[in-house]
Amino acid sequence: MTELLQSAYLALKALHVIAVIAWMAGLFYLPRLFVYHSRAAAGSEMAETFKVMEAKLLRIIMTPAMIVAWICGLLLAATPGVVAGGATWFWVKLAAVLALSLFHFHLAGWRKAFAADDNRHTEKFFRQVNEVPTVLMIIIVVMVVVRPF
Numbered sequence: 092m093t094e095l096l097q098s099a100y101l102a103l104k105a106l107h108v109i110a111v112i113a114w115m116a117g118l119f120y121l122p123r124l125f126v127y128h129s130r131a132a133a134g135s136e137m138a139e140t141f142k143v144m145e146a147k148l149l150r151i152i153m154t155p156a157m158i159v160a161w162i163c164g165l166l167l168a169a170t171p172g173v174v175a176g177g178a179t180w181f182w183v184k185l186a187a188v189l190a191l192s193l194f195h196f197h198l199a200g201w202r203k204a205f206a207a208d209d210n211r212h213t214e215k216f217f218r219q220v221n222e223v224p225t226v227l228m229i230i231i232v233v234m235v236v237v238r239p240f
Contacts, residue, residue, distance in 0.1 A: 096170040103170075107163035110156045115228060117153035118191065121145060121198050122221040125205065126214050133208040145202045157195055164188070179240035187230040194223050 096103075128141035168174050174181045197220075204210050233239065 093171055096166060100167070100170055100173075103163050103166050107160060107167060110159035110163060113152055113156035114160050114195075115224060117148055117156065118195065118198070118224040119221070121148055121153065121202070122217050122224075124148070125198075125201060125210075125212075125217040126221070128205055129210060129212065129214045129217060138205075138208075142206050145205060149199055149202055153195065153198075157192065161188075161192075178238070180234045180238040183240065184231050184234035187227045187234070191224060191227045191231070194220075194227070 124141055124145050128138060128145070131138040131141060168181070201210070201212065
């Protein structure tokens with residue numbers, strides 16, 4: 092298994108980066124759709140259009156990208172020599188990725204509420220939560236690139 096991981100390292104890394112980019116694009120875009128959707132009257136043509144856009148973004152792009160990012164990331168971490176034992180930067184990164192995954196699931200829940208015409212949050216709320224993936228992305232990138240700990 093060690094040799095297989097080492098020989099596939101660059102391909103896994105490329106696939107991981109591609110999946111993360113697709114996932115992050117969705118994590119930035121879906122809350123923005125919620126901002127606009129929260130302004131649309133329930134049952135209106137605009138609201139129905141947002142429902143389709145949100146569902147497809149989550150189902151076709153975001154969730155598959157998250158799954159691929161996780162699988163590739165775990166395989167990369169399991170590759171000998173990639174993560175030194177007890178590397179604090181890795182655990183901080185992993186915690187931030189877990190938080191990003193929880194945010195993803197919150198978005199899925201909010202999408203379901205919109206689909207049922209039961210949104211309970213304001214436009215301002217979605218504008219604020221739209222910053223969450225940016226903060227987590229900064230933490231993740233700094234941990235991976237700078238490795239401060």
